Every structure is written in structure tokens, then in C-alpha cells.
Amino acid sequence: MKHLSRRKLITTGLAATAGVTGLGVATHLAHKYGLVPPDGGGIYGPGETLTYAAQRLLTRHSLAREFSPVEISAKPLANELAPFSDEFKRFQADKFTDWRLAIDGLVDRPASFSVSQIKSYPSRSHITEIGCEEGWTYIAEWIGTPLSHVLDLVGVKPHAKYVVYFSIEPDWWESMDMADALHPQTLLTYGMNGDDLPVGFGGPLRMRLTRQIGYKNVKFVNRLTLTDNLKPFGKGTGGANSDGGYAWYAGI
């Protein structure tokens, strides 16, 4: 019924071959340069991989927008929290003096740090916006030690690809790639708006990533592990939220 000319058949054939080859080459390159997220398989894999790869290529070093002090939200919003565990309450009763951050995995010198040790390292602060995946946002000043500084102290092995970070509270952990781990705005946060970080906002220690949304900013962090493989953790998708059906990379 349809009248196809030979020229059209040849062009269509060539275009299709080029397309398939191009896709193959792109997939190969994406794997080679670490542009495939841990949840890059499955039905939503193509979209996630495109988002992650595009944003890694465009934003590897870019800094999240910083605001002026007058723009700090008068009423920031601490999200709801599950009731605290007894373990957390014991630390809280002691004003977190015994709180420690342990770092292990692919590092030269596994170590653990107290909050006052972390506070004695060079600090950095930034006034940035944090947004929840539900759609709401607020701006605050975040004060902490760049994660990269603490990672330098323990010596990250060259083949480490991810930092997995855990809250003291059960089922609360996430992971990030080295681009975010070494990013200058990524802070082990202990202060907010010129004061100690309130418990509602994650005190004594919160992981703060400026270019991903709220759920990657785990509260009450007490352990980091460096790894080149996320499979052994939880269901293997690299975080409690991605195990629960959310995207691992949350830069949108």
C-alpha cells in the first residue's frame, strides 16, 4: 500500500543503524566515565541515567546558589521525625559529648571523630536553600566541616566510588558519589544560623549536600563507609530512600 522509494529505505536504514550504534557507544561511554547511577537499570533506568549523566557533565564543579543573610528563612521547617531511639536519647541527655563519627571501608586509616574534634577543623558556612521532594523549601546558614577535609584525614583509596553515610536511627542511610563527596559545599554540618544545629534539623551532625534535595541530607550521622560497590548495602540501590522506591540521585 505504501510506496517506498529505495533512497528513502536506504536513508531510513542508515539512520536506524546510526541510532542503534550511537546508543551502544553512549551506553559504553556512560559506564566507562561513571555516568550510570546505581538505579540505572529497570524501567526508569533510561530517565535516571540521562538525568544523572547530564547533571554530572554540566554540574560537576558548580556551586549551589548562595543567598544573603537577609534571605534566611525566619521560620525554617524541621520535617517530622520518628520517635527517637533510646540510644539517641542517651546521647541527647549527655549533650552529645560522646557522639562519634566513625569512618571505615576503602580508607587508609579508619578512624572515629568526636563532634568537638570535627568542630576544631577548618569550618565553612554557606547560606543555601534546602528543598523537600514534597515541594517546600527554606533557606538557612549551614555551618560545618567540608566532608572532603575529613576524608583527606583518613585517606580515601583511589578506587573508592561512593560514600555511604548512616544515621544513628534505624533504616536511615544514603550514599553519594565522589563528585558530591569532594564538593566544597558538602558539609558535615554541626551549626545552623550562627548557633548549634538543633536536633530537629539533624543535630549534632547532619550530612548536607547542596545540590540534591532533602532526603539525601541525612540527620544524626554517626558512620561513613567508603566503597566501590553499593550492592552489599540494604537492597543494593545505595540508600534507604532508593530501596523504598525513590531515585538514588536527587539533583532532579
Next chain:
Amino acid sequence: MATLGSAPTPVDASLPIASPAAVATTPAPRHSLLVRVTHWLFTLCFFALLVTGIEILISHPRFYWGETGNINMSPLFKIPIPSSRNLVPTGYGYVLPDQNGWSRYLHFQAAWLVVFTGLLYALHGFFSGHFRKRLLPGPEHLSRKNLSAAILSHLRFEPPAEAEAHSYNVLQRLAYAFAIFAMFPMMIWTGLAMSPAFTSAFPVTVTILGGHQSARTLHFLLTIAFVLFLFVHLLMIFLAGFFHRTRAMITGRVNNRADS
């Protein structure tokens, strides 16, 4: 003419293989294959984006203007529906199940597909002359006489003239051009302006909109605009003959005998 990308211009008819007889029995399709494929891909993505967008919306059915917004701040407006989060004071005594995980995955995947589809359609539209010749209104369409005649006949719900089965009238051209060149790019822009990673590289994309929450509010208002467009689009197609018009958009052909 099952060709991708080439416009059904008379040039096709002069290709060496095509015999004069074949040309006579296969007239240029009403809608080229590329326009049809991209239209239906767009429609598919649109419904995926709409459903998942609404799922995302119910986790915080409040909209703000400016940079920040949360339940401690007064909203620009609220949608009076229950929420999927306990945090939001909706006045309803219950909380809907959280569907944001797959909704966000699908929203962003469909967003990629719709962007590629839109690019393909726009490149084709510009280079094949489709936009210039068949979609954008020309001076002859925009004369006051033609405009008022079109508006009057629409107000009287008159069935379209025979010629309109083969070409778009001026109001249609204006509406399509607005959707393609204003609403669609704005949708992508306001979507990207909500990404903290994207705006770290291109901060002006969000600052000139007035901030993150303004981008979110505009994204939502554009959703309403698209739904209104779709409503009128479908109403017009019903008035013109849903079956014939939709078949022409699927197969590319107008059946003249059956056409009104």
C-alpha cells in the same frame, strides 16, 4: 509515504523510483508521519506527566511566590484537597498514600522523552517549512476580516468548512503556535528551574522567574493552561468530527468521500 523527516512536498513525487501512477494515487498526507508520531508521543508523555505531576502535587498542595515556601509561611493559594503527607494542614482528617517514588521517576523520564519529541518536532517544523507554511498564521490569516469571521463562526459553533479538513484556520494556528512556542518551552524551563543541580550551573534560569517557589507555581499554572488547551482542542475536534479528524491524525489521510 512512510518516510521519517522528509516533508510531503511535491519534490517527493519527482523521485526517480516513483511512477506517475503511484503519485496520482498517493497524495501528500494531511499530516506528515513525523508530525503524527510526535503528536501521539507528546500526548502519551503529557498524560504521564499530568498524572505523576498531580501525585507529586498532593504531597504539598500549597503554592507560594518567591524563593522559599513551607507550611510555616502563608501560601499564595492552596488546592483544597487532602494531602499525602501528615505535615500539611489540609483540614481533612486523613492522609493519602505516598506515591511520590514512582511518580517522580516517571515524571522525569517522561520529561526527557517529551523534550526529545519536542526537539524532533521543532527541528522538522522549522526545516521542512511545516511551521511557516501550515502552522504559523500568515498576514492573510491575520487580517481583521478573516479574524472576525473565524471568531464569529466559532462563537456560532458552525461546523468547519471543507477546506479546514486540509488546513488549519487562524484561531487554530494561533492556539497551536502559543502552545508550541510559549507554553511548551515554559513548561520545560520552569521544570528545570526547580532542580537544585541544574540551577547551580545556570542560576539565572530560576532567579529571573522570581525564585524556586515562583518556578513551581508557574509550572503548576502552566499545567492548568495545558489542561484548558486540551479541553478546547478536544471540543473543537468533536465539533469538526472526532472520528475523521483523529483518523487523519493517525493515518495521515483525509477520506474525502466520508468527510463533511
